[in-house]
Amino acid sequence: MPGVPLPFVLLILIPGGATPSFPRDLVAQSTVGLAATAAYPRFGGLRGDNATAQRGLDFQHMLRVNGTLFVAARDHIFAFELGQERGTLHPARHVTWEPRDRDNCAMRGRRQDECHNYIRVLVPRDAGTLLACGTNGFSPLCRTYQASSLAQEGEELSGQARCPFDAKQSIVALFADGSLYSATVADFQASDAVIYRSLSPGRPPLRSLKYSSRWLQEPHFVQALPYGPHVYFFFREVAVELSALGKVLVARVARVCRNDRGGSPRVLERRWTSFLKVRLQCALPGDTVFYFDVLEAVTPPCALHGRPAVLALFGTQPNSIPGSAVCAFYLADVERAFEGPFAEPRGGTGTWIPVPEDRVPHPRPGCCAGMGTATGVVTSGDFPDETLAFAKEHPLLHGAVAPAGGRPLFTRTGTRSCLAARDPYCVWLPPRGCVPFSEDLPSGFEQDVEGSPGTTGTCQDTPAAGDSDGDLAHGVRGAGPAAPVTVAVPVLVGCVLGAFALGALLTGLLATCCHRPAVPKCPPQPPAAPQPPAPRLYPLLPPQGDPGGLRDPPELPTPEATPPQQVTEPRRGHLTRLGCPEPPGPGPPQKAALEELLQRLHGPGGSGWPVTPPATNRVQPGAPFSGNPPAPLCGTLRRLDVPPDSPPPPRRPLALSLSLGGAPARPPGLGRGLTRMHSLGGTCTPGGTPWGPHPLERSLSMKPPMLPKPSMVPEAPGRP
Structure with a gap:
């Protein structure tokens, strides 16, 4: 894309260039300054009541009935006669209604000033009575008073869904056909917004769908008006159809049918079947439309150019340019907007589109029973389930109600x-x-x-x-x-370049002055002394060509050359005791023992068969055979039955016998009297090494082994 010339960009940024200015505000016909209001009478509280004078009155609602002005305030209801002199302004009568349990309100985490009884509802019930509802310390209650004397009639009623819990929450209410229509929040957390009808003779209460963002999403109710067969509610709320843009407030008008009795037991039971809502648009026309979306107030119906209309006060979004506007809406245009197409979201995109007319069931959802397309329907409970289900999921209409004349009547920005x-x-x-x-x-x-x-x-x-x-x-x-x-x-330009050059010069000077010499490196560490090899846990393999293991054992290190024993972790399956050396291996059989054996075989009275060795040389179970008496053990048992990491030594014959000539001979098979004895520890022999070789030794069982018959048996003495 080619670059845009800089002079052209600067021309666009010049205020008042090609962009039209914001529309000028209209001048009001008459204004009253703050100084002029000092001449009017002022009500400062009850005579002799310092509490109302010091803490204020906190006006909540005003109602004019004939020649009396009723003012609902905090803990009080005042009645002023409008025909009295202007010099004084005192109530002709009043009612004090304080909360009963302020301690319980404080225990809920509320401040003391919030635990009063703020009278939020004051509406005429009939020609002679008024309905008043107050927050009552976050436990709303309702009472009925006589309009002439403010005397209470009947019992108290629950104010839930008829009055908010908090004085800062919105509420609108009116009586129509003997029923109370109210719009507020119905719970302590202000999460259940509701449009409610109650106190209906012979009819159950009705309400809007609970916890449905499509029906109501954080609404702030402004006005409720009866008109024709409907009751209209004006409010502002967070637009569900503009959720992709964030929390955007829009003005709405909703309506319900007066003869609505709720749906069937299957769909919308005790819920409105005629609830619909549409957007109110108050904006300045142009290439870019500037909206006033925050609805603040709505007047009762009045005549505008001979047609019934309402005037509404609007503001701008909280993060927008502050401003306000007054727009007028013909009630006929409002009714026509409810006949427009329904709106629904397009799957997953966040965009709301109109519903095609061929998908709208018949009778049209939202209409009143017995009227229009629903002439043949007796009550709202007789609507088909298809119509009720569609009305439940499509309460929003596509489009908006345009103001009278297409633009605001008055703006101030x-x-x-x-x-x-x-x-x-x-x-x-x-x-x-x-x-x-x-x-x-x-x-x-x-x-x-x-x-x-x-x-x-x-x-x-x-x-x-x-x-x-x-x-x-x-x-x-x-x-x-x-x-x-x-x-x-x-x-x-010269100042910018000079500042840049001066900064570079100062940076170089600071780097030169603050230069530090290099830190010398530490001398190299001397190499660590070689560690002595760890002692071997198992004997060395016997040399090749010595199957009997009869040669002299390899040379062992002397005690002086043996390094001090290190504490090492034993292998799994080994039992060891530090500091206890093992005796050297048994080695070859002693020469004296062999000669004694030959003497027994060939001596006088010998039978030529091995005899039981002396008691001193008898092999005990679990001890190796040796000509010397067994030495006492000096430590705990040492297990060496776990195979070492190196391959095992080659097996050698377990049974060795000597021929008559004294030469070693290999028996034809494994002797039955031989058994393998494991090392069970060592003796504390001085000079012994704890890790000497441990070859398998011969041991004699209690039963003499069966040796092969010699080829030449010497003749026994005394036998022929």
Whole structure:
């Protein structure tokens, strides 16, 4: 995409260029200043009641019935006669209604000033009685009073769904056809918004769908009006169809049928079957529409150009430019909007589209029984389930109600946030205040579009002390004859380049002055002393060519050369005791023992078969055979039955016998009298090594083994 020339961009940014200015506000026909109101009578409280004079009255609602003005306040209801003299303003009668249990309200975490009884509902029930409902310390109650004397009639009623719990929550109420229509919140947490009908003779109560964002989403109710066969509710709420844009407030008008009796036992039982709502649009037309969406107040029906209409006061979004507008709506246009298409969300996109007419069931959802397309339906409970189900899921209508004349009757947007709002179309002119920008403005105005740090006030601020020239916001002053402020472009560019060069120079000087010498490295550490090898847990493998293990054992380290024993963790399955050496292996059989055995075999009286060895050499169970008496154990048992990491040594014959000539001979098979004995510990022999070889030894069982018959048996002495 080709670049845009810089002069063209600067031309667009110049205020008042090609962009039209914001529409001028209409001037009111008459205004009354604050000083003029001091001449009017003022009501400051009851005579002799210092509490009302000191804490105020907290007016909640006003009602005019004939020549009497009823004022609902905190803990009181006042009645003023409008025909009295203007010099004094005192109530002709009043009612004091205080909450019964303030301690319980305080235990719920509420402040003391919230635990009063704020009278939020005061509506005429009939020609002679009034219905009053108060918060009653977050436990709402309702009473009936005589209009002439303010005397209570009947018993108290629960105020739930008829009066809010908190004085800051909205409420509208009216009587129509003997029934009370109210719109408020029905729970302590203010999460259940409800449009409710109660006190109906012979009819059950009806309410809106509970916890449904499509029906009501954080509403603030403003007005309730009966008109024709319907009751209309004006309110503002968070728009569910604009949820993709965040929390956007819109103005609504909803209606219900007076003869609505609820749905069938299957769908919308004791719920409104005729509830529908549509948007009220109060906006300034143009290429970009500017909306006033926050509904503040609505008047009762009045005649406008010979047609019934209502006047509504609107404001702007909380994060928008502050402003207000008055729009008029013909009630015929409101009724026509409820005949438009229904709206529904397009799957998963957040966009709401109109429902095709061929998908709308018959009779049309939201209509009154016995009227229009539902002429043949006797009561609302007789509607088909298809109609009731569609009405339950589609309470919102597509489109909006346009104001009378297509634009607001009155707007006011220039009274405030000017400088602080950084509005390019608003300037501060000392003689006239905040005015829209135009080419014919005199010089000397002030404007702040970039947000100067000193911009803290509004256009209505007064000059601060010490500002002789009348500066209010210390913003960018426009060129004027008294104090022209201009800066040449070459000077500005030179200042920027000089500042950059000066900063680079200072940075280099600081880096040079603050340079530190390199820190010498630490001398290399000497290599660690070699660690002695860990002692072996198992004997070395026997040398090749010595199957009998009869050679001399390998040379073992002397005690002086043996390094001190280290504490190591034993392997799993081993039992060891530190500091206890093992004896060396048994080695080959002693020569004296062999000669004694031969003497027994060949000596006089010998039978030629092995005999039982002496008692001193008898092999005990669990001990190795040796010619020496067994040495006492010096420690706990040591288990070496777990195979080592290295491969096991080659097996050698367990049964060894000597031929008559004294040479070793291999028996033909494994001797039955031989058994494998595991090492069970070592002796504390001085000079012994704890890890010597442990070859398998011969042991004699109690039963002599069966040896092969010799080829030549010596002749026994004394035998022929």
